[in-house]
Amino acid sequence: MKLRYFAWLRQRTGLAEEEVEPPPEVHCVADLKHWLADRHPRFGEVLAAPGVVRCAVDQEYAEDDTPLEGAREVAFFPPVTGG
Amino acid sequence: MKLRYFAWLRQRTGLAEEEVEPPPEVHCVADLKHWLADRHPRFGEVLAAPGVVRCAVDQEYAEDDTPLEGAREVAFFPPVTGG
Amino acid sequence: MIRLLGEPFDPAAEIARFTTDRQDVGGIATFLGRVRDRVGELRIRALTLEHYPGMTERKLAEIEAEARRRWPLQDCLVIHRYGRMEPGEPIVLVATASAHRAAALEACAFLIDWLKTKAPFWKLEETDRGARWVEARESDDAAAARWEKETAG
């Protein structure tokens, strides 16, 4: 699974993307966040704050309960500020 | 007093403007319309239809009860369709 | 700024000039009204806009002043044609600039809605079946009325 990080979340992980193989107990976005908190402690710090970390699974916006089965690409980023 | 007619009301009177001296009993816009109905019968025909003839007194939109005292210019026209 | 023109104008050139030099503008909204070549099944050959010289300039200035009173506009432009125009020709251009987009967008919609219902212009269409004066539309009154409730405030 490819993970991508954008904006200041990229600065928290220190990388724009990485390939990972999460353990079998990672079923949904919330599980993945929990697993990533150990991997990237500075990313983990902000995961608990509501509305700060948004997620997309295979380039569609996702929620904590979005399943990850078959997902190839998961991205984490702050709320968007384009336009 | 100068009278001005616009759009198809101009075609009804057959003139774009005229100078008139209404009799002393013409106090307001409604009085003037009544007096003009005799002067321009084809204009008079449409005066009764509600919302068809609009009026401006000295270049401000006016209603039937708008007084004409001191008015120098009165205009009649259909509802506006610009923009 | 208000311009009432008897000759064609180039809307893209006007937009290009509008607030070009300013760096404090965050949003620019524009609306351009053009002569259409048909209305329903009817082909339009030309459109002639008659107006009320004197009162027109006054009303356009009032409408611009009202927009500037309601929204924090950094600049505002209204160009309105009169006379005879052919399909594709510009009739009216409204442009508004503000630090934030909501003010620019709302003021632009307000200006065109009020121009349609408060400025003394009348449209004569030349069609395949002769000339006819365009009738006022209720939808235009409704659009203008959206902004009416705020006038008293």
Place this chain on the structure above:
Amino acid sequence: MIRLLGEPFDPAAEIARFTTDRQDVGGIATFLGRVRDRVGELRIRALTLEHYPGMTERKLAEIEAEARRRWPLQDCLVIHRYGRMEPGEPIVLVATASAHRAAALEACAFLIDWLKTKAPFWKLEETDRGARWVEARESDDAAAARWEKETAG
């Protein structure tokens, strides 16, 4: 039509090209977002827009399709920059064309509201006091939510 650009573009030239040849267009609305030189008291030296390649194009296309589904648009253009820009430079241009003005104006406002809240862009401001990521504004969510109720319908 959607264009995602890493280089500057000329909004006036884009507007000049937009639907120029069509005679059935009655109204064209545009919105241009530009980099401002200050936010409150803070001077802005530059703005860098990061985006999510792949997802951005997808979301922009979805947003355009939604606008065309909701309003009878004759044409629709969205140009969005990414990368580094200086004050005065265009960030985003939206243009909509329709036979009638209400459709063009509403679709234009809708497009910019949804772009602001649904397209994966992030703004980094370089200020006199260092660089900072722009935070999402509640007013943008509220503006986008205006159009949300119609999605189900």
